[in-house]
Amino acid sequence: MSRDLAPLFDPVSVAVVGASDDPAKYGHAIASQALRAPHRRPIHLVNRRGGTVLGRAAAPRLGALGEPLGLVVVSVPAPAYEQTVEEALACGATAIVAVTAGFAETGAAGLARQRAVAEKVRAAGAVLVGPNCLGIADNTTELYLASDTFDLGGVALLSQSGNLALELQLAFAPHGLGFSRFVSLGNQSDVTLVDLVQDCARHEATKAIAVYAEDFGDGRAFARAAAAAGKPVVLLSAGRGPAAARSAASHTGALTTSSDIVAAACRDAGVELVRTPREMTAVLAAVAGGRRARGRRVAVFTDGGGHGVIAADAVEAAGFAVPELGPQVRERLAGQLWGPSALGNPVDLAGMGEQDPLSYAAVVRTLLDSDEVDAVLMTGYFGGYSADTGGLGGLGGAAGTLGAAELAAADSIARAVRASPKPVVAQSMYPDAPSCQNLQAAGIPVFAAIEDAARALAAVVVSTEAEDGGAVAIEPLPGAAAPMTDTGYYATRALLAEAGLRFPASAEISSEAEVRAFARSTSGPFVLKALHLLHKSDAGGVALNLADEEALVASHREMHARLSAPSYSVEQMADLQAGVELIVGVNRDPRFGPIAMVGLGGVFTEVLGDVVFALAPVSAARAEAMLRDLRCAALLTGVRGRPAVDVAAAAKAIEQITRVAAAQHDLAEFEVNPLLALPSGALALDARAVSLVPPSLSDY
Structure with a gap:
């Protein structure tokens, strides 16, 4: 449910705590701006020394004002932060803008203080922007609580950088663009980016929403809010390079970067993703015209x-x-x-x-x-x-x-x-x-x-998908399935098979007698895999095209002598020449949740890097679109005498895999590689699951 931010953007009164005559202090800049519109609402200045500030009488504390408050700007040293917020709430404040810094950005102790204050604000039914923010402005309600002035226009800027707003102001001017609102996000301890996007979507004077974000908080909620906004959302996202730390236990983990995830979320939500303020300006200038x-x-x-x-x-x-x-x-x-x-x-x-x-x-x-x-x-x-x-x-x-x-x-x-x-x-x-x-x-x-x-x-x-019915639908996350106590190959296969995915005939074996029994019950050629190895091919733990029983037995003897695996999988060999090998993986991101990856599969997946991403789970229709976006998409329609594959069946298999993976909240990664797309149907040839909890050495 979206929050009512009217007390923030159109308060009945404003009090600036920490107002100052010293131009070097932020309390001076905000108080000066607030006084630009004293006719719109009462403006109170508070300074612990009392006296006058900017030629106006200043109260020594909020309680001395003797009247209920609307919005309170807190620009005081960090040690006085809690006391000031508590006093504001006691005086009836319904909104707080906290400029004061020194909280979550300083470490665990600062984060604990920040959370405690936010809880008190929410319990009082108020809203708080910050702390560690640079203020807000709403040109449509003459609310000026930032250090600079902004030309009136239709763009709401939600930013983690104040200087970026100044750069955009300069870039906007030649295009006749201006701001309806400006909000410095700060640490988002209470009012979040999602709350602000939802409120700006309802704001009639806002025609487009521009976002500069380094931390999305709940990234999936941001994507949903942007998709539902009904007006253009343009995102300049920082820090989209490779993640600082990542498990590379599967191809999915090795190939997925933070930039892939943000781009996938933007694509699914219909958000315009840009790399620079100049590019943001170009996009906003274009969408302002309203033509498509x-x-x-x-x-x-x-x-x-x-x-x-x-x-x-x-x-x-x-x-x-x-x-x-x-x-x-x-x-x-x-x-x-x-x-x-x-x-x-x-x-x-x-x-x-x-x-x-x-x-x-x-x-x-x-x-x-x-x-x-x-x-x-x-x-x-x-x-x-x-x-x-x-x-x-x-x-x-x-x-x-x-x-x-x-x-x-x-x-x-x-x-x-x-x-x-x-x-x-x-x-x-x-x-x-x-x-x-x-x-x-x-x-x-x-x-x-x-x-x-x-x-x-x-x-x-306007994309084809948008023409067919709006932005790409962001599939709801399924409820959490029972945790996978066993993430081994056969347990993973069983989970996927239950969801409808097809696998070749196979058996888990641990002796030569069992190898022979499988070979005699099933026609070749065969595949032999050493189990309990995450990268079986790299370790020499996969043997293909074993023609008959004797070839299978010989391969088992040789592989076991090298690897001493506790068990092996023996399977019917699929005809790889008859189809196209794909990879389908799901990686769980802490901000955006499960992210689906689809690409050209097989042993050269990482070398080729032909992959696309989307928020998981994905529908079959979305999966087909992902397949069409691959550089190798022509392979699916048949080239050089090879038959076309059943793209609809492959897309349905992708839907099944991503739904299973998205429901497994205990998994960091889930992967089918390869998924063999055939002229008729699709066949999963290998699968692996990686727990969020790093495995112990005994698991290998």
Whole structure:
């Protein structure tokens, strides 16, 4: 159930404890900001010395104010933190913003203090942001409790960095973007990132939610909140490199990194994941227009061949197609342009813009009207005619006339875009020119760099899955199954078989007589595996293609002489040439829970690294999408005379595996490698489970 944060963003009054005349203190900055809107609500300043602060009377303590409180900002030294919060609650405070630092970030003792205070706040029915935060602001309610001012706009920024907000403020300005809210997350001892995303989703003035997070807390809850937000969520995530410590007891553990997990959660939740503040700005500028591309066919439109080629490369590198336009579209363009113009795609004015700047608008309108185009990227010189560039390439007195015509073209382009559901983005050598600013004002993002324009396009593409019914569904976590007291090979097989997964005929054996008995009851060829070895192939504990009983017995004798394994598995050998070997693994992340990995399997899994990730469990439909995302996906449809495999059966097997693994809360990793996708059905050829508790040496 989402929390009511109205006392935080629209309090009846504000008290700043630790308000100061000293500009070096944070209490000075916040008090100064709070006083920007004294007409909206009562503002109280509290300083233990009393007297005056910023020319206003300051109370020595909260209790001396003599009235119930709304929101209290706590900016005091750490030793006074608990007492100040308790006094605020005693005075009826319903919200607290704790700037004070020195808690969870300092170690176990600080974490214990932080938790104790948060429990008191929740017990009182109040909410707390922080501690160790840099304040909050809500431009829509004139609540200014951060050290800096933020331009009004539609972006709510939830951030673990204050300086990032300042950088984004500067980056937003050319695009006409601003902030509805700013919240410094701090240590999230009470109000969490999830709470804030849910509240911003309900906030009418917030059109997009921007997040900078180093710690998600409950990452899966964040993904669910973002998926349900109903408005764009853009995440800049730090620390997404390889995890500092990880069990590598399976391929899944060795291949899964923190960045994979965050990317998987974002993909499933429909969150735009970005790497830099610049990229975040490009994405927010694009989604602010509200238009979405229903496909990946982009028309590149330029007034110079070089710009067109570079833009086409950037667009294709971003995953789009730049298809050649059909004869009807080219014929219409030919009627609008002149002989030197290129009409295929990229469409190049080739100097026509100097003859008639309104040709820009004519081309944009034609491209938007075409059923062959899903989006338009305009690149190059547009803006140069209205910019103050001196001689404008020798155009001299014509500059003023061309500039006016370019402004008219910008207005015409804006009208064409408003009349179309398709997005248009632009790259210009002169992004600050008046004509480009007119495009910006009309919701057409303009960038100085072509890579930013290409990234902006990527942000406004509606995926096939979204067209079919919204964001990818995040499957609910199943209830915890009974713990696996035995994580051995046959116990793992039995668990999966009960869920419907198919395995070859097999038997666990510990003697030569049992080897012979299995061989005589089942046709070959055979596979022999030494059990109780996590990486059997690496240890020489797997023998394949044993043709008959004698070959199987000989292999058992040789393997046992080397490994002395307590038991072995003897199995019917599957025809590997008839199918494609896949790997299906589930790794349990402390923040996001079970994460599914699907990829090209077999002994070269780690070498090839062709894997994709998703929050587990995954449905069969989601599993099919994951298989299509593999670089080797063409193998599944049949190549070089090999038959196509039963992708639906493989996807169903992936669903079964991930559901079993997600229910085993006591496991760190769960893996089937290989899962053999066949022309008819799918067959699991090996399985392993790794407990969350590290095994003892006796387990090996």
